Amino acid sequence: MTDTYDLTVIIPTFNEEENIAAIIEAVNEVFLRSGIHGEVLVVDDSSKDRTIPIVQEIAGQNDNVRLIVRTEDHGLSQSVVEGFGAARSDIFQVIDADFSHPTELIPRFYEAIRGGADIAIGSRYMKGGDIEQWPLKRRVISLGATAFGRILFPEVTDPVSGFFAVRREVVSGAPLAPRGYKILMEVLGKGRWRSFVEIPFVFKDREEGESKLRLETMTDYLRQCADITRFSVTRRAGPVWDEWKKIARFGLVGLSGIFVNMGLLYALTEFAGLYYLISAAIAIELSIVNNFIWNDIWTFGAADNLRFERKIQRFGSFQVVSMGGLLVNMAVLFLLADVFGVYYLVANLTGILIAFAWNYAINRHFTWKS
Numbered sequence: 001m002t003d004t005y006d007l008t009v010i011i012p013t014f015n016e017e018e019n020i021a022a023i024i025e026a027v028n029e030v031f032l033r034s035g036i037h038g039e040v041l042v043v044d045d046s047s048k049d050r051t052i053p054i055v056q057e058i059a060g061q062n063d064n065v066r067l068i069v070r071t072e073d074h075g076l077s078q079s080v081v082e083g084f085g086a087a088r089s090d091i092f093q094v095i096d097a098d099f100s101h102p103t104e105l106i107p108r109f110y111e112a113i114r115g116g117a118d119i120a121i122g123s124r125y126m127k128g129g130d131i132e133q134w135p136l137k138r139r140v141i142s143l144g145a146t147a148f149g150r151i152l153f154p155e156v157t158d159p160v161s162g163f164f165a166v167r168r169e170v171v172s173g174a175p176l177a178p179r180g181y182k183i184l185m186e187v188l189g190k191g192r193w194r195s196f197v198e199i200p201f202v203f204k205d206r207e208e209g210e211s212k213l214r215l216e217t218m219t220d221y222l223r224q225c226a227d228i229t230r231f232s233v234t235r236r237a238g239p240v241w242d243e244w245k246k247i248a249r250f251g252l253v254g255l256s257g258i259f260v261n262m263g264l265l266y267a268l269t270e271f272a273g274l275y276y277l278i279s280a281a282i283a284i285e286l287s288i289v290n291n292f293i294w295n296d297i298w299t300f301g302a303a304d305n306l307r308f309e310r311k312i313q314r315f316g317s318f319q320v321v322s323m324g325g326l327l328v329n330m331a332v333l334f335l336l337a338d339v340f341g342v343y344y345l346v347a348n349l350t351g352i353l354i355a356f357a358w359n360y361a362i363n364r365h366f367t368w369k370s
């Protein structure tokens with residue numbers, strides 16, 4: 001437990017001579033205005049420009065400003081983790097040096113953590129958030145990375161944000177081993193946390209200097225996602241593990257539905273003497289009911305499980321999504337088989353998998369949104 005300061009603002013830097021003095025000044029002004037007793041910790045990766053002497057000079061005049069110069073294992077995320085280890089407070093705020101992140105929001109993050117959240121995440125992708133001045137290529141890459149990250153953390157709208165605050169206990173002792181840019185994913189995947197809040201913000205692209213994002217950054221990111229998944233699965237704990245458990249259960253329930261469907265189709269046609277298409281319609285509907293019951297109780301364990309009107313609402317939503325899934329399946333089958341000439345069984349399997357992803361994603365976010 002360290003309580004020298006209320007808050008440590010960690011600023012990773014590499015060649016930020018145009019921005020660093022101004023951002024430190026801006027953060028200090030925020031401290032002054034909000035009454036937060038905060039420190040600024042600049043973690044630099046041996047910049048080749050004047051960043052280091054500039055920060056040294058500022059640190060010489062301000063007790064609350066410190067500089068760490070790293071010489072090994074170059075990297076933004078590694079620098080942030082080093083900042084966590086050196087901070088002299090129990091709440092850490094991470095921001096870019098280039099004014100992409102609005103410093104005036106820092107008190108909101110701080111208050112969110114003081115109010116009980118373990119992590120406060122600046123989100124560009126929730127209502128009120130936005131990105132200014134990004135070229136199309138950068139937008140597409142970011143959307144792809146975010147979508148990928150949301151497979152692991154579906155509740156978080158911006159899991160690759162570089163603007164976040166975190167409580168010391170979340171990261172201390174956590175085996176963080178990040179590469180590349182996505183430090184927040186590492187914190188979410190390996191930190192010890194229960195609650196988070198998201199705070200919308202408008203990301204402004206840097207006016208001075210240039211982004212250091214490179215192709216290796218993206219491959220690092222994919223490796224990091226695999227590593228976080230492996231970590232959660234081997235420990236059988238954490239949010240990523242919980243998500244995979246849900247996906248697996250949803251899949252098993254889907255399989256049980258196939259048995260219900262086939263069994264009923266056979267029984268109604270053979271023993272009850274119904275026309276097979278009528279049997280099929282009844283079998284489809286009852287397999288949807290079967291799947292709903294198991295998903296409601298087992299896969300998502302809805303907390304208000306017993307409230308009847310909520311249950312009916314969820315069932316209505318599940319029913320609509322399932323019918324949509326059926327259409328998705330048929331559309332993919334038709335498109336692949338008829339238009340692209342793919343063998344129809346392969347086309348159907350692809351349709352089933354895409355419909356499964358559709359069903360899971362939509363139900364996860366709407367029917368059983370937690």
Ligand code: GDD
Pocket residue numbers: 011012013014015016043044045074075076079095096097098100142160161162163181182183206210211212213
């Ligand atoms: N210490 C250190 N080492 N700092 C670095 C390094 C490095 O290797 N590379 C970049 N930085 C610093 C920069 O000096 C800046 O303060 C901050 O990290 C962000 O660097 P940019 O290169 O401007 O990042 P970006 O705009 O491409 O990416 C930002 O947005 C992403 C979301 O799209 C960052 O906030 C990312 O963390 C975030 O994922």
